[in-house]
Amino acid sequence: MVDQAAKLRQLVEGDAIKTKGAGLFGEDDKNTRIIAVTSGKGGVGKTNLTVNLAIALKEEGQRVLVIDADLGMANVDVVLGSLSRYHLLHLLDPDISLKDVLINGPYGINYISGGSGIEKAKDFTPDEREMLMGKLAGCSEIADIILIDTGAGLGQNVMSFILAADEVLLVTTPEPTALTDAYAVMKAYSLHASNKNLKVVVNRVYDESESEDVITKLDQTSKKFLKMPITSAGYIFEDRKVSGAVRKQKPFMATEPDSLASKCVKAMASSLLYGEQIRVKRGWRGFLNQIFNFSRK
Ligand SMILES: Nc1ncnc2c1ncn2[C@@H]1O[C@H](COP(=O)(O)OP(=O)(O)O)[C@@H](O)[C@H]1O
Numbered sequence: 684m685v686d687q688a689a690k691l692r693q694l695v696e697g698d699a700i701k702t703k704g705a706g707l708f709g710e711d712d713k714n715t716r717i718i719a720v721t722s723g724k725g726g727v728g729k730t731n732l733t734v735n736l737a738i739a740l741k742e743e744g745q746r747v748l749v750i751d752a753d754l755g756m757a758n759v760d761v762v763l764g765s766l767s768r769y770h771l772l773h774l775l776d777p778d779i780s781l782k783d784v785l786i787n788g789p790y791g792i793n794y795i796s797g798g799s800g801i802e803k804a805k806d807f808t809p810d811e812r813e814m815l816m817g818k819l820a821g822c823s824e825i826a827d828i829i830l831i832d833t834g835a836g837l838g839q840n841v842m843s844f845i846l847a848a849d850e851v852l853l854v855t856t857p858e859p860t861a862l863t864d865a866y867a868v869m870k871a872y873s874l875h876a877s878n879k880n881l882k883v884v885v886n887r888v889y890d891e892s893e894s895e896d897v898i899t900k901l902d903q904t905s906k907k908f909l910k911m912p913i914t915s916a917g918y919i920f921e922d923r924k925v926s927g928a929v930r931k932q933k934p935f936m937a938t939e940p941d942s943l944a945s946k947c948v949k950a951m952a953s954s955l956l957y958g959e960q961i962r963v964k965r966g967w968r969g970f971l972n973q974i975f976n977f978s979r980k
């Protein structure tokens with residue numbers, strides 16, 4: 684633990700962060716998977732999935748960084764049970780470094796609070812962008828997987844995150860309203876994403892067939908109207924232990940590792956790590972370039 688913390692400090696304070704220009708991004712850049720967790724409708728389980736999936740991936744030996752980019756309901760810290768003093772935009776202060784905004788959270792999860800204002804990313808001055816990019820570059824050195832909790836809907840902020848990420852997990856429940864809103868996200872994604880890699884997570888199902896029905900329905904509609912096949916990233920059972928854990932401000936993966944919900948999330952982590960993957964990756968540099976509207980090199 685001490686070693687890990689020391690290494691982290693060394694990395695975030697190291698030359699990679701201070702140097703400007705091409706050397707900003709280490710060799711690990713392309714090896715870091717950037718996964719955006721999103722949904723059409725709010726309240727379908729994004730934050731719980733993000734935090735608990737992070738723990739499951741960590742248990743599989745991955746170094747995980749969670750970024751809370753949900754402006755409306757930023758609550759990764761509530762579910763994780765850890766408080767953040769600074770958020771992403773504090774990095775615009777010359778005296779604040781990545782180390783200050785990076786929270787060495789519980790369960791070995793590193794975490795950055797997005798805070799409000801990130802939707803203004805495209806209006807930043809070139810100097811501000813360079814400063815943010817420069818300070819954020821080090822994230823890919825400390826994480827194998829960066830999970831971004833994006834918030835719901837089709838707002839510009841959410842869209843820019845899901846279009847910039849290499850992979851998207853679209854969370855829905857089987858409710859018709861959630862499905863309609865999920866379809867709207869699929870549609871926008873299919874129109875604008877250059878490399879399409881979107882998988883659906885069906886949350887709050889009562890049995891496996893309920894999840895299969897949802898995936899079949901979405902896949903058929905998507906193939907017909909969007910010419911984009913839909914695959915499943917997995918499902919999570921309706922489980923009272925989820926809301927119980929939220930009330931205790933502890934992730935269910937930690938408090939109830941043998942619960943149905945935890946087993947589902949563990950299965951999802953395995954399939955993300957060891958299942959079939961699309962290998963086209965822009966990496967962290969590509970992600971930041973797109974978010975901050977930099978020309979891609
Ligand atoms: N699998 C589940 N079983 C039971 N309740 C759930 C499940 N997933 C989510 N919930 C409930 O839904 C609430 C909202 O989840 P949350 O992850 O905050 O959604 P979002 O981030 O999409 O707004 C949780 O506080 C919990 O009470």
Ligand SMILES: [Mg+2]
Nearest residue numbers: 729730753756
């Ligand atoms: Mg949320």
